[in-house]
Structures are given as structure tokens and as C-alpha cells.
Amino acid sequence: MIFGSPLLTRLVSLFKQMPGVGEKSAQRMALYVLRSERSAIEELARTLNDVKEHVGLCEVCANVSEAPQCVICSDARRSDETVCVVEQPQDIYMLERTGAFRGRYLVLHGVLSPMDGVGPEELRFGNLRQRIEQGGTREVIVATNPTVEGEATALYVSQLLQGLSVRVTRLARGLPVGGSIEFLDEATLGRALEGRQDV
């Protein structure tokens, strides 16, 4: 709440609707707007409208895109043999950064979470089974987060694709590179033991 301007109060309440933005952050953001150059805020307002006007989701993989198909789906040099299933569009950037994956993606925009009322219909599986069947895909890597919901979603994907000649894999669980065993939780260390590899 900022005392003295209904417009600023309105801006604070709009900022507060954003995920992860509380009252205090929203106030600080609104005061940033107040002391910023007018041209900077006009650009922000314009970009907000432009995003609503020109950005949508790729019709194939549901990644963010300014065209019907995203830059990855429309890149002929990438392989159809592997499809990586992720929770959020941001995850694609993290995976691309590794340089270790040259296949396609599917963005679910969430994970299965019955507790929060998120079932398969709420996620963007699209016509995954058909896409795998027709696209000659040989492996689906489920790169959901290593949480209960992430695991449940991975299980759902493997059931969805049952009967197809496609391998469904999960990202390895184990020691974080550069981490210290001394400070590791027992679940991760247990998974690292189970998944041990020859030197």
C-alpha cells in the first residue's frame, strides 16, 4: 500500500498478481516505475502489449514462439529421433546451454499434481502419442524436476506411450558436479549409489 496515489496503489496490486511478487516487492517495483525515465516505462508498456500480440506457443511442442512453429521445431538440422519433455519453457534454455541435446522438445507447462487439481488435461501433452508414432522418434527423455510430481509425470508419459517402440528415459539422479558428498541429502546419495557407473 502506498499512501497518496490511487494510480500507484493500482500498479502495486497489478504487480502483486505476478508469481513470486509480494506486497513489498510490488511497492519497490512501483516506486522504480515512478523514478524511471518516461521513455523506459513506455518501452516496458509497449513490450508488454507486443508480447501479448506476437508471442504464443508453438503448435508442435508448446514452447514460446513468435511463429506457428518455434525455432527448434522449424530447425531442419535437429533430429526427430529424440524428444525431450520439460515442465517449463525456461527449462529448454537450460538444456540448450549444455550443448548435449540436438533433438526436439515438448513443454508441458506444469506437472501432474492431483493435490493441486492438475491432471493430464491441464498439461500440454497435445497429441504426443501420435507425434512419436509418426515422427519416427526412438527415445523420449523426460526432463521433469526430480520431485514427486516430476516422477509421477514421467510415469504418466511412459504409460501414455506404452506399446510404441520408443524408449522412455529420465535424467540421471546423482551427485551435482562440483558438489560435496558431506553436504548431500540421503535421497540423492542413495540414487547416486544405485546409478553408479564403471570408471
Place this chain on the structure above:
Amino acid sequence: MIFGSPLLTRLVSLFKQMPGVGEKSAQRMALYVLRSERSAIEELARTLNDVKEHVGLCEVCANVSEAPQCVICSDARRSDETVCVVEQPQDIYMLERTGAFRGRYLVLHGVLSPMDGVGPEELRFGNLRQRIEQGGTREVIVATNPTVEGEATALYVSQLLQGLSVRVTRLARGLPVGGSIEFLDEATLGRALEGRQDV
């Protein structure tokens, strides 16, 4: 970084310029924009522009205002006898909520901090000495935060007003109401001892 849309990437970088907003928060905010109703984002964009157009600082106290003088400075029922000096506009709301203050304000928009290059010229002292002299003010309450910078600013205010027949006070330091002595830091407990009062 969001892979696939230069517009979203631009929006993320604009959000990141706001105080307290890091890369991950900015990404989450940008994706919120993407999945929001168009009308909601248009309202946000419009409100941003409206704030730049109609909101400024009160010419007397530098509180936020949509008129030359803010709602508090233009309220004839409030007393000119006391002026409360605060760091930020948000602090006014916190003080008004107590219902214990019926005077006027001065918003500095910061604190003195030589380490960060913030001297008196960077703060909005305005013509405080003149305002106190002409307004018949009898007490200036310095309600800056209980930090080194806040204390230095309080000291500066009292020096600035030296020679005037005005009392300069600080907010009391002591036990937070409802708090537990067991978990209190020694500086606060020391101040609470020093400032002890008769029952």
C-alpha cells in the same frame, strides 16, 4: 533467458532492471504475462503509462502525489506542529496505520550513505530548515531505519536544524511488541535497557 522469442527475452531483461527482480523471477513474470488474459496485460501497460503521466512527488514533502501537493500536505485537519522524516513513501503508510501520528511528513527518498555516494544533495531535504522556521513546527521526528545510515541521517537532520527552537527526536529502539527476549540481539536489548521506562 527464454529460448524462442526475442520479445519475451526483451521483456525479461526489462523486468530484471527492477529492484529485487533477478533472472528467474523475471522469467516467471514474463511467462505470467504470456498466459494472462490480454485485457489484464493491456490494463497493466495502461497503468504504467498513467503512473508516469499523472504521479509525481508532492512539492512540499516529496511523498507520492497526483496533485502538486499530496493528500497529507493538503489536509487542513492535520497539525503543522510535528514533521516526521521518513526514508521512503512506503514508510508513510506504515506510520499512518498506527493512527498515532497526525502531523506532516518529509520523504527523503533514501538515507545518507557516503559508501554508496549518497550525500545530502542526493536526498530530498528540500528547504526543510525554512519549512520548519515558517511553519511553526515544534518537533521533528526522524523515523529513518535503525541502521548506521539511518542514525547518520538523523544526526544530519538535527545539525541542519541547529539554532531553531525545534525538538528533534528519534523513534524509540527497544523490544518489538510480541517478541521474545530469548531471541533478541544484544544491540536491541541494550537499547531497551537504556530506554527503560517507569511502569
